[in-house]
Amino acid sequence: MSGGDDYTPQSGDTSFDVTSYELELSYRVRTNRLEGRAVLDCVAVVATRSVALDLIGLRVGRVRVDGDARTRFEQGARKVRVALPRLVAAGEAFSIEVTYTGSPRPRASRWGTIGFEELDDGALVASQPIGAPTWFPCNDRPDDRATYRISVTTDDPYTVAATGVASAPERAGGGRSTWAFTCDVPMATYLAAVHIGRYQRTALGRATLVRPPALAARAHDAFASVPSILACFEDFFGPYPQEECTIVVTSDDLEIPLEAQGLVVFGANHLDAPSARLVPHELAHQWFGNSVGVANWRDIWLNEGFACYAEWIWSEASGGPSADELARRHHAHLAGLPQDLVLADPGPDLMFDDRVYKRGALTLHALRLTVGDAAFRALIRAWTRTHRHGLVETADFVARVEEETGSSQAPLLTAWLEQPALPLLPAPRR
Numbered sequence: 001m002s003g004g005d006d007y008t009p010q011s012g013d014t015s016f017d018v019t020s021y022e023l024e025l026s027y028r029v030r031t032n033r034l035e036g037r038a039v040l041d042c043v044a045v046v047a048t049r050s051v052a053l054d055l056i057g058l059r060v061g062r063v064r065v066d067g068d069a070r071t072r073f074e075q076g077a078r079k080v081r082v083a084l085p086r087l088v089a090a091g092e093a094f095s096i097e098v099t100y101t102g103s104p105r106p107r108a109s110r111w112g113t114i115g116f117e118e119l120d121d122g123a124l125v126a127s128q129p130i131g132a133p134t135w136f137p138c139n140d141r142p143d144d145r146a147t148y149r150i151s152v153t154t155d156d157p158y159t160v161a162a163t164g165v166a167s168a169p170e171r172a173g174g175g176r177s178t179w180a181f182t183c184d185v186p187m188a189t190y191l192a193a194v195h196i197g198r199y200q201r202t203a204l205g206r207a208t209l210v211r212p213p214a215l216a217a218r219a220h221d222a223f224a225s226v227p228s229i230l231a232c233f234e235d236f237f238g239p240y241p242q243e244e245c246t247i248v249v250t251s252d253d254l255e256i257p258l259e260a261q262g263l264v265v266f267g268a269n270h271l272d273a274p275s276a277r278l279v280p281h282e283l284a285h286q287w288f289g290n291s292v293g294v295a296n297w298r299d300i301w302l303n304e305g306f307a308c309y310a311e312w313i314w315s316e317a318s319g320g321p322s323a324d325e326l327a328r329r330h331h332a333h334l335a336g337l338p339q340d341l342v343l344a345d346p347g348p349d350l351m352f353d354d355r356v357y358k359r360g361a362l363t364l365h366a367l368r369l370t371v372g373d374a375a376f377r378a379l380i381r382a383w384t385r386t387h388r389h390g391l392v393e394t395a396d397f398v399a400r401v402e403e404e405t406g407s408s409q410a411p412l413l414t415a416w417l418e419q420p421a422l423p424l425l426p427a428p429r430r
Contacts, residue, residue, distance in 0.1 A: 004141035007297035007348040010078060011130045012141030013052045016042050019093075022149045023136050027196060029155050032103045032118045034058065038136050040096045041146075044088045051096075053080040054133035054140040056115075058102035066094055080137055098137045107134050111352060112255070119252045122158060122197030124265055126258045129297060129351075132189035143295040143391055145186035152194055153178040159199040161210045161248050163192050163261040183261060185243055185389055191290055193260035195248045204247065206230065206240075211249040215268060219249045222271040222279070225318070229280050232317045233287065233310065236377060238384045241291035245283075259285035277311050284310030287384050295391040298345045300352070301417075302392060305343075305360015312361060324428050327365040330358045331425050344394045344417040362425065363416040369426040370412055371405045379404040 004012025022039040036058070042051070060080055063073040072083040080098070088094055104116035104123075107130070115134030116125050125135060132138050152160045153172045160169075164181030172178045183192075199210045202220070205227030211219040226247065234240055242262035254267030257278050264282040269275075288310070289303035312323040321329075334355060341355050343363065350356065368376040382404050383397070394417060402408050415423040 004139075005143070005297050007351060008130050008140075011054055011133075012139055012144065014141070015046050015048045016044050016051050016139065017144050018042050018139045018146045020147045020149070021136070021138070021192075024151050025135075025194070026153045027123065029122060029158055029196065032105075032123070033101075034104050034116075034135065035101050036099070036136060038096075038098045038100070038138075040098075040137070040139075042094050042096060042139075044090050044092050044094070046090050047087060048084065049087050050081060050083050051139075053082065053096070053098070053137040054078065054130075055080050055098075055100065055137040056107050056133045057105055058100045058135075060137075061099045061101060062097075064097040067097070078133070096137075100137065104135050107131060110349060116194075119197065119250060121251060122195070124195045124197075124248075124250060124254075125193040125260070126254075126265065127190040127193065127260075128258060129190055132192060135194070136192075138189045140189050142188050142190065142293065142297060145188055145293065145389075145391070147186055148183040148192055149181070150183075150192070150194065151178055151180040152196070154196055157198060158196050159201065159210065160194065160196050161199065161201075161246055161263065162194045163187065163263055165243050183243065185241075185261065185291075187261040187290065188293055191259075191261040193263055193265070195250070195263075195265055197248075197250060199248070207245040207247060209247050209249070212251045212268075215249055215251070215271065218271045222249075222266075222276070223247055225276075225279065226283070228318070229283055229314055232314055233280075233284060236313055236380065237284075237287045237310075238381045240286065241384070241388055242286050245286070257282050259290060261290050262286065277315070280314040281307045281311050291389055292384055292387045293389075293391055295393055297348070297351055299392070299394050300346070301343050301356050301360035301363070302394065302397060304352075304357045305363060308357040308361035309364045312365070323365060324369075327362055327425060331362055331422070334358055334362070334422055339420050339422055342418060342420055359416070359422070363413070366412060366416060366423070366425055367401065367409060369429055370409065371401075371407075372429065375405050 003009040018040050020041040024037040026035040063071045065071045074081045106113040106115040106117045115131030160179035162181040164183030167180040169177045169179045202209050244262035246263040248265040253269040257266040259282045284307040288306035312326045316322045
């Protein structure tokens, strides 16, 4: 058993991959009580006699490997170490069933508290980067993508929104209902999410808006542009890559909105005009981060730089400041900040630093100014098409740039991605 990503070495186990998760959850809102059953279909990467699952704050009752009730396991503060009943060869499939209970809560991390969070009247999940183990046992690595089946039984009149295509809720008896979701698009553990509240669902073009009745008018106004944003991004980035587009608005204020697979959650405090730029940012993650996903957290700029640049694209398309104007404004701001960040490997403490977002967007704008608008658009569409629902690293992007433009942009990209000093932006194209 060995840890996963360099930035999160205590999470994940590289000796095996999970191909699918089946999560059966029962949640009591009033008492914040969760009962779960998880079935993980797995494949050994190397020959192994044991594997480690990530699980935090919840107590395991039973573990079975391939249905064997004699399976031995040992639960620690962060890991559940499972003894396999035999030596499993590399490439061999096996399944793990885990039942567990507890009162889930977010975990403390260097990036703040993340994971399953009890709200004033409901619950939400915001897992990036290592919050998934607060609500289900998993192999918590960004490069281990799987399909999901999630069912949540909870009290009426609460509504559940989650990653995946929703089925009609079914009565479960005792004043409860079961909500089921299927996600056949492979996703990372941090992108799985469940949101529970007294919500109503309404159509918003091709998207679905899930919000409290009291916020109906404000939420509709705040997200009225979503159909136009999606159309703009499909023109620039290529077809929308997810099965669903669900926007959840909670009754609680949230520190930041956060994307999940085919789903975005916003707080009640994000319905004002200053928060409008966050809408295109989070929607863009459905292409960059959720479809084209990073294999390693050090390449986070491929998620956040693209999403930030998408804000500028939408601004220009919707009659606001142009992408070039915003780029030069943010470049001037970054020039006054410390030049101690390497974009392609910022380190775990700085992976969510705003300079990663803005410098990532500036890198893309510098490339656009260098190769021209038509070549840049073709490059971005090729990037999303070639790596749709796949894993990428910075080196993949550099190679794609050369392949699509027919010329090496190594000097420009090396300066922006691998050197801490902030390069100058090229002159605007006429």
